[in-house]
Amino acid sequence: DLLRELAEATLKHRPQSVLECGAGISTIVLARALQRNGKGHLYSLEHDARFADQSKQRLAEFGLSDWATIIHAPLVPASVGSRQHLWYDASKLPAGNFDLTVIDGPPTTQGQLSRYPAGPILFGRLNIGALVFLDDARRADEQKVAQLWQREFPEFQQRYVKLDKGLLVLEKLKAK
Secondary structure: OHHHHHHHHHHHHOOOEEEEEOOOHHHHHHHHHHHHHOOOEEEEEEOOHHHHHHHHHHHHHOOOOOOEEEEEOOEEEEEEOOEEEEEEOHHHOOOOOEEEEEEOOOOHHHOOOOOOOHHHHHHHHEEEEEEEEEEOOOOHHHHHHHHHHHHHOOOEEEEEEOOOOOEEEEEEOOOO
16 A cells, blocks of 8 residues: 555656665665656665665666666764764765655664654755655554654654555645
8 A cells, every 4th residue: 555655656756766764675666657657766765785775686686787876885873953862874876866765664673763863864855745655654663753753844744654564645735
């Protein structure tokens, strides 16, 4: 159900630049939707080097290498406000802003609120009208992340989509 939501949003909104936190099957789906649109590029951050290589191979197998770039971005300490987190090495982020972002990592095994840093690190780099998809939004940790983001980023409108694992969709309505 998440993959369908991502594909439909990509086909409808026709993003030019997409960022994904955590490679996987969604990488193939997003790249294929961009290919169908005939425009756009996906950048997928992956902390596990072996899985990043496997993801690159999968993209090649499906003929989607021109539509997506897998970036090996190890998890490193990140200070966000008064909190310390492990998050993707932000120095690996590509230049420019994004029109669509999928947050499906880092895994919760990396600590509480492991996906929270995506807001402070990425939300300033999203274009007006950009969409953000937070997977696993039924989990207590992601619900807490959603509450923090709602308070800290009022320029975003949030809506919950009742999927199997839950999905939070944010839309950037204005500049901060």
